[in-house]
Amino acid sequence: MKCLPSSQANAIFLDSKKLYAALAEYPITKGHVVVVWKKHVKDLGKLKEKDYDYLMGVVDEVRNAMMKVLGVKKVYLIYMDEANHVHWHLVPRYDEEGFNMLTHKPGRLKDVSLAKELKKKIN
Numbered sequence: 687m688k689c690l691p692s693s694q695a696n697a698i699f700l701d702s703k704k705l706y707a708a709l710a711e712y713p714i715t716k717g718h719v720v721v722v723w724k725k726h727v728k729d730l731g732k733l734k735e736k737d738y739d740y741l742m743g744v745v746d747e748v749r750n751a752m753m754k755v756l757g758v759k760k761v762y763l764i765y766m767d768e769a770n771h772v773h774w775h776l777v778p779r780y781d782e783e784g785f786n787m788l789t790h791k792p793g794r795l796k797d798v799s800l801a802k803e804l805k806k807k808i809n
Contacts, residue, residue: 696798699805700748705741707748709801712792714777717756717800721745723772730765730772745774751807752778755800 700707704725710718721744727733733741749761756778764775 699801719776
């Protein structure tokens with residue numbers, strides 16, 4: 687699944703054989719990240735157990751890096767399957783809690799410099 691146009695390729699900060707992590711093309715908040723399974727799988731429940739464990743290990747690693755780089759105490763993990771493709775949204779929580787943050791109108795990602803900082807924390 688290609689969630690990013692080629693112009694946003696620098697937003698990718700983790701790329702493995704099975705998945706990639708990148709700054710979201712239309713972030714809800716600064717630092718909003720997507721972790722995307724490369725092979726087409728329609729639902730999280732369809733992943734093999736070892737693939738699910740790998741995916742969630744990477745999600746955990748990315749979340750920890752986000753908390754350090756962004757200085758936040760909480761990162762929401764959001765799984766929505768409307769795209770019919772396995773991917774997680776990791777959305778940092780700043781000053782507001784709950785569903786209010788999900789009412790923000792996302793704007794197109796313009797600055798990908800945060801990707802370099804996240805990559806450093808993961809590697």
